[in-house]
Amino acid sequence: MKPSTFHSVESAWRVHVEPKWGKRAIGGVGHSEVQAWISGLATTHSATTVLRVHGVLAAILDGAVHDKRLTQNPARAVRLPKKQRGRRAYLTHAQVDTLATQSRYPTIVYTLAYTGIRWGELSGLRVRNVDTARRRLRIEENAVLVNATMHVGSTKTNEARSVPYPGFLTEALRTACIGKHPEDLVFGTGDAHARRPQSQDGWFASAVRRAQALDPTFPRISPHDLRHTAASLAISAGANVKAVQRMLGHASATMTLDTYADLFDDDLNRVSDALDRARSSSVVANLLPHDGPTM
Structure with a gap:
């Protein structure tokens, strides 16, 4: 488990799960009581917090089921709040330029906006990971506070990857590497x-605030x-979905599609247009005169 994930799980246990259930015998935990607890938390906390807290309790009781201490897990089949995905902000090329020129660290802004690497991956990037001949960044480390x-370890998926960057x-x-050793x-x-x-x-x-002052449409x-x-x-x-998956370091192309389904609307339009053209060609072909059988 990554340190940041462990911190979130430990906090969920300490703040929410232990005060409610820490001294309870597992055999006395009922499904309806868990449901009432989760429903109550959902009125005062975000869906992300509630899902994490429920996951901690459910995982503990899963262990009890595997150890034959419970016949079934009372925390499973509980109605849980759904995360509401907010509308994402996507900058245009011009807006990236505006942000970079208004920033103290324009190279960081451009690197994040044109490679898609995570902040921790950028923080862990070493001189030896920059291949200017091939225009590639070798992503091997993740540094998270x-x-x-500061915890330094492997990437989120525990796999290194090669990420392209544009020539500019x-x-x-x-310049960022001048005077530095490979490590x-x-x-x-x-x-x-x-x-x-x-x-x-x-x-x-x-x-961002300076960019918004220059461009009223600039998002937060x-x-x-x-x-x-x-x-x-x-x-x-x-770029196709597989290339984007590799660039971002997603575990699968399915994850990329699920995350950025709204960005692939043009693909759906192309399917629609192709079907329209195919039907038109078929109808025209059927309307053309056909020669009868020769005698």
Whole structure:
């Protein structure tokens, strides 16, 4: 389990599950009581929090079922709140330029917006991972700040991947690597990882506010939204779902489609147009005169 995931799970146990169920005998936990508890939490907490809290309790009771201490899990088959996916913000090329020019770290903005790597992957990027000849970034590490401690480990999927970047970024990345050893970090000080900017008064939020002052249509975004922008720009440029999956490091193409289904609407339009053309060709063919049998 990744440190950030462990932190979330431990917090769910400590804040919600243990106070309610920690001293209860598992045989006394009833389905209706779990349902009432979950329904109550859903009125005061986000769906994400409720789902995580339920997952902790359900996993503990799953263990009791496997150990033959319970015949069935009373936390399963509970009605759970559904996450409401908000509308994503996708920047245009021009808006990425605006944000970058208003930012203290334009190379970071461009790298996130045109490669789709996660912040932790950018923070863990080392000089040896930058191949300017092939225009590739080798993503091998993820650096995440949890409780003021930087945890460095493998990527989210535990697999390294090669991510392409557009040619205009070559010089900026080469400059970021000047004077550094192969094991040094590209961003940050070289030996200390770049920390994610604060959400309200960090350099990224300040750049967004300046961009909004210049462009009233500029959306309110976080650094992670640049990952969505990268997917949008790649798809609009003609990248297929498999290429986008590899670029973003998703576990499967299905995950990419589920995450960015709205970006593939043009594919549906092409299917519709192709069917229309096929039908038209078929109808025209049937209307053409046919020679009768020769005598």
